[in-house]
Amino acid sequence: MKIIVAIKQVPERDAQVRIDAVGKWIDESDIQFALNESDAYALEEALRLKEQHGGEVVVLTAGPERAGQTIREALAKGADRGIHIESSDLASCDALAVAMLLAAAIRPESPDLVFTGLQSDDLGLGQTGVILAELLGLPHASLILHVEVSSAGLKVKRELEDGWFQSIELPMPAVLTIQSGGNKLRYATLMGIKKAKTKEVRKSPAAELGVSAAPVVVLESISLPQKQRSTQILPGGPKEAAAALVEKLKFEARVL
Amino acid sequence: MSGVCVVLEQKDGAVGRVGWEALAAGAWLGAKLGLDVSAAVIGAGVSAPASAAAAKAVARIVRIEHPLLAQYTPDGFTIALEQFIAQEKPDYIVFPHTYQVRDFAPALAARLGEVLISDVVAIADGPVFTRQLLQGRLQGGYRHTGTGPCFVSVQAGAFRSDTLAAGSAAVTAFSPTIDAAQIRTRPDPPFRASEQTVDLGSAQMIVSVGRGIKEADNLPLVHNLAKALGAELAASRPICDNGWLPLERQVGSSGQTVSPRLYLAVGISGAIQHLVGMKGSQCIVAINKDPDAPIFEVADYGIVGDLFEVVPALTQAIQASKA
Numbered sequence: 001m002k003i004i005v006a007i008k009q010v011p012e013r014d015a016q017v018r019i020d021a022v023g024k025w026i027d028e029s030d031i032q033f034a035l036n037e038s039d040a041y042a043l044e045e046a047l048r049l050k051e052q053h054g055g056e057v058v059v060l061t062a063g064p065e066r067a068g069q070t071i072r073e074a075l076a077k078g079a080d081r082g083i084h085i086e087s088s089d090l091a092s093c094d095a096l097a098v099a100m101l102l103a104a105a106i107r108p109e110s111p112d113l114v115f116t117g118l119q120s121d122d123l124g125l126g127q128t129g130v131i132l133a134e135l136l137g138l139p140h141a142s143l144i145l146h147v148e149v150s151s152a153g154l155k156v157k158r159e160l161e162d163g164w165f166q167s168i169e170l171p172m173p174a175v176l177t178i179q180s181g182g183n184k185l186r187y188a189t190l191m192g193i194k195k196a197k198t199k200e201v202r203k204s205p206a207a208e209l210g211v212s213a214a215p216v217v218v219l220e221s222i223s224l225p226q227k228q229r230s231t232q233i234l235p236g237g238p239k240e241a242a243a244a245l246v247e248k249l250k251f252e253a254r255v256l
Numbered sequence: 257m258s259g260v261c262v263v264l265e266q267k268d269g270a271v272g273r274v275g276w277e278a279l280a281a282g283a284w285l286g287a288k289l290g291l292d293v294s295a296a297v298i299g300a301g302v303s304a305p306a307s308a309a310a311a312k313a314v315a316r317i318v319r320i321e322h323p324l325l326a327q328y329t330p331d332g333f334t335i336a337l338e339q340f341i342a343q344e345k346p347d348y349i350v351f352p353h354t355y356q357v358r359d360f361a362p363a364l365a366a367r368l369g370e371v372l373i374s375d376v377v378a379i380a381d382g383p384v385f386t387r388q389l390l391q392g393r394l395q396g397g398y399r400h401t402g403t404g405p406c407f408v409s410v411q412a413g414a415f416r417s418d419t420l421a422a423g424s425a426a427v428t429a430f431s432p433t434i435d436a437a438q439i440r441t442r443p444d445p446p447f448r449a450s451e452q453t454v455d456l457g458s459a460q461m462i463v464s465v466g467r468g469i470k471e472a473d474n475l476p477l478v479h480n481l482a483k484a485l486g487a488e489l490a491a492s493r494p495i496c497d498n499g500w501l502p503l504e505r506q507v508g509s510s511g512q513t514v515s516p517r518l519y520l521a522v523g524i525s526g527a528i529q530h531l532v533g534m535k536g537s538q539c540i541v542a543i544n545k546d547p548d549a550p551i552f553e554v555a556d557y558g559i560v561g562d563l564f565e566v567v568p569a570l571t572q573a574i575q576a577s578k579a
Contacts, residue, residue, distance in 0.1 A: 017393055026394070094371045095362070122390055125374055127362035130330075134363035139440035140330060142359045152442075160446055161355050161458045169442040181504070216402025217371040220384065222394050229540070233547075233558045241559045242569035245541065246577050248557055253539040254418075255461070255518040256485075256577070 001055035001149075003046040004111040005079070006102055006132070007039040009063050009070040010122040023221050025091055035070050038117030042178035044185050045147055046115050047078045053149060056080045058109065062101050064088040068201065075196035076188035082199070083109075087206035094215040099131035104209040106136060113154075114175040118143060129177035140175040141168045145182035157182075259292035259315070260285050261346035263337065265354055266297050266305040274352035274410075276417030279312060281410045282350040283420060285379060291347060294318065296430075298336060300326035306427050313423030318344075324434045330360040331439045336432040337364055343430070346405055353409035365407040372407040373398050377414045393532055413517065413538035454488065454504045461487035461518045464507055464534070465495055468523020468544065468563050472500040477567045478522055484574040490514070492530045508533035523563045526551030543567065 011017060015031040035043075046057045059074040061067050062085035071082035085101050087093075093101075106114060114136070119126030133140030145165075146157035153171035159179050160166055188196075232248070234241040249256045262282035264275040279295055286293035292315040297305045299321060306319045320340055325332050333356075341349065341364075351357040353375045365372040377395070378386040384397040385408060400406035456462060463482040469475060482489040489505060496506040507514055508530040519537035524530060526542070526549055534540070535554045542555035543566050552558050559566050 011390065017390055019394065026390070096366055096369070096371045099366070124388065124390075126358055127372060127374060130359065130362040131366045134334075134366045140363075141441060143355055158443075159355070159455070159458075164446045164448055166446045167444040169444075170440060213369075214401075216369065216400065216404070217373055218399050218401050220397045220399050222389060222396045224394060229554055229556050231542075231552050231555045231558050233552075233560060238559075238561055238565040238569040239573075241561065242566060242573040245557055245559060245570060246573045249518065249539070249541070250577065253518075253556060255539045256574075 001049065001053050001113065002058065002109065002111045003049060003055065003113040003115060004058045004060050004106055004109060005039070005043050005046045005074070006060050006114065006116040006128065007043065007070060007074055008036040008061060008117070008120050009033045009067040010036045010120055019222055019224070023223070024219065025222065033066060033070070035073055036117050036120050036122075038119060038178060038180045040117070040185055041180050041182055042115040042117045043074055043077060043079065044183045045144075045178050046113070047186070048183065049113075049147060049149070050078075055112070058083060058111070060102060060105055061085065062087060062090060062098055062206065064090075071201055072196050073188065075199045075201070076192040077186055078192060080199065082201040084201055084203050085206050085209065086203055089206075091219075092215065094217045095125050095127045096131060097211065097213045097215060099128050099135055100211040100213055101206055101209055102128070103132055103135040104211055105204055106132070110173075112172050114138070114173070116175070116177050118177050118179050129175055133175035136175065138173050138175050139170045140177070141170060142177040143179045144176045145179050147176065258345060258347050259294060260289075260348040260350060261344065262293065262295045262314075262350045263357075264295050264297050264305065264309055265352055265356060266299060266302055269302075269304040271297070271305045271308055272352070272354075273417060274354055274412045276420060277412065277415045278350050278352040278410050279309070279314070280415040280417050280419050281376070281379065281408075282348070283313070284415070285348055285350065285383060288379075288381070288383065289347075292316075294346075294425075296320050296340065298325055298333060310425040310427050311422060312425070313421035314425045317425050317427045319427060319429045320432060321429060322432050322434050324436060324439060327443055328356055329439050329441050329443060330363060331441065332434060333360045334364045334367065335434050335438055338367055339432045340430050341368065341405060348406045348408065351407070351409040353411050357409050361407060361409060368404045370402050370404045370407055372409060373400065374409045376408055376410045388536065411515075413515070454502070456488055456490055456505065456507065456512045456514045459488040459514065459516050461485050461520075462490045462507070462514055462516045462534075462537075463487045463520045463522065464490040464492065464524060465501075465522045466492040466524030466530075467494050468525075469495070472498070474564070475500060477564070481520070481522070481567050481571045481574070484571045484578070485518070485520070487518070487520070492524050492527075521551050521555070522567060524551055525549045526554065543570075
């Protein structure tokens with residue numbers, strides 16, 4: 001079984017982000033980057049399937065040169081090889097254009113499965129996997145916590161809202177977007193890190209993938225959220241304040 | 257038809273809250289742009305939710321019906337809406353940002369060479385659609401520049417469904433052509449997880465506890481409050497670091513990002529690492545003895561006081577209001 005895992009390098013969760021000089025993105029000069037969280041779970045699920053059924057796990061990323069580090073980290077955890085679509089200009093692409101680049105790199109590989117994380121921690125669009133399925137003409141399921149190979153192809157556990165779940169059967173090849181938390185993530189071993197240095201990472205310049213799409217959605221500007229809420233402090237002793245709060249929650253905020 | 261079309265999500269014959277919120281967003285957009293607003297409901301038999309929607313001030317309701325749409329599948333819904341859009345040619349298609357919409361709307365948009373502007377929290381003149389970036393630390397203004405329809409999904413709680421005026425819209429039907437072989441996934445009926453599973457991300461109410469609780473033996477106080485509310489219990493980092501609650505209940509930059517309808521922070525000072533995980537909540541309540549605690553900067557309601565007195569009083573008041 002050949003599984004391609006599309007991964008993304010994103011700013012570290014605790015990185016201090018500042019808006020850049022032109023107000024279009026963040027100043028990346030001083031921040032640390034890491035593997036996107038749900039992509040780490042996608043990689044974990046792929047590695048577990050490989051351990052059960054054999055085959056190959058290929059990590060694929062689109063990004064600038066620094067994203068190569070994230071590929072190495074995935075190889076150190078056990079992925080077999082990497083494909084790096086090199087582009088320093090992805091910020092001007094919309095989700096469709098990025099997915100087209102990924103699809104162009106995936107097609108010649110003819111994988112059995114394509115995994116992505118549910119959504120990226122930076123843009124948070126949550127669409128790449130679903131768009132990929134459409135572009136590749138493959139069935140898909142999203143928000144997946146668990147994957148089993150079945151006689152019909154795959155049986156997957158999908159997270160629904162409010163604590164509900166659902167099993168879905170679908171044929172292979174297929175695209176799955178993986179939700180965080182389905183497995184415990186492994187760490188790279190020293191041996192893994194050593195081995196990663198010898199594994200193949202194929203660089204594929206974005207311009208050579210034959211994708212040209214004018215953006216249909218443009219991120220015009222970024223700003224700090226208007227975060228301050230006007231707080232109503234409820235006066236009185238504990239009993240009065242508690243009673244007043246219940247009234248407010250029921251009839252003003254209407255959340256009870 | 258041009259205009260704004262809102263795709264309502266229905267479950268068991270009823271339109272959910274986020275569906276009405278999407279309709280409110282669509283109505284705002286229609287009013288702003290001088291466009292008619294219609295709504296569509298998809299399923300095998302959707303007379304009931306269509307009638308409910310027809311009682312709102314919209315131009316028209318469309319029932320998109322086919323036996324193969326009885327159960328949601330991304331293939332079925334994408335095919336049905338693709339055909340509907342080809343006929344109706346709306347300028348804007350507005351969805352609630354639900355798990356179901358996330359599962360098919362990006363593919364639908366891509367099929368038409370478009371991109372869904374997902375998880376929108378506000379719409380300004382332009383229209384410019386605001387989305388959160390970097391887990392809410394920043395926000396971005398997005399504009400549609402494509403030539404096809406503009407696809408938008410709106411975040412739960414971002415628009416107020418109570419702004420919808422009453423009306424009486426005509427209901428029409430649309431029958432897509434779907435072949436069973438086109439539906440490639442086979443969903444089983446949904447099932448509920450055991451009560452042990454913590455899914456803070458989709459929790460509607462969360463009671464979250466911080467350092468102010470002082471010791472593990474005091475946790476029953478907040479357990480009782482959470483139980484009275486029917487809320488999930490969560491915590492800030494120190495509580496989980498101490499092992500008083502499992503790590504899976506941690507909210508914040510190193511834990512979960514949540515956006516429930518109600519987030520009740522008990523004894524949490526509100527360090528930024530915590531705030532980034534919960535400030536997207538619809539309604540935030542803070543109980544803290546320090547009036548200068550940063551948690552009050554993001555709170556809608558606050559009680560300044562001793563949590564050991566306030567929390568039991570609040571638990572009682574909630575129980576009384578439900579009795």
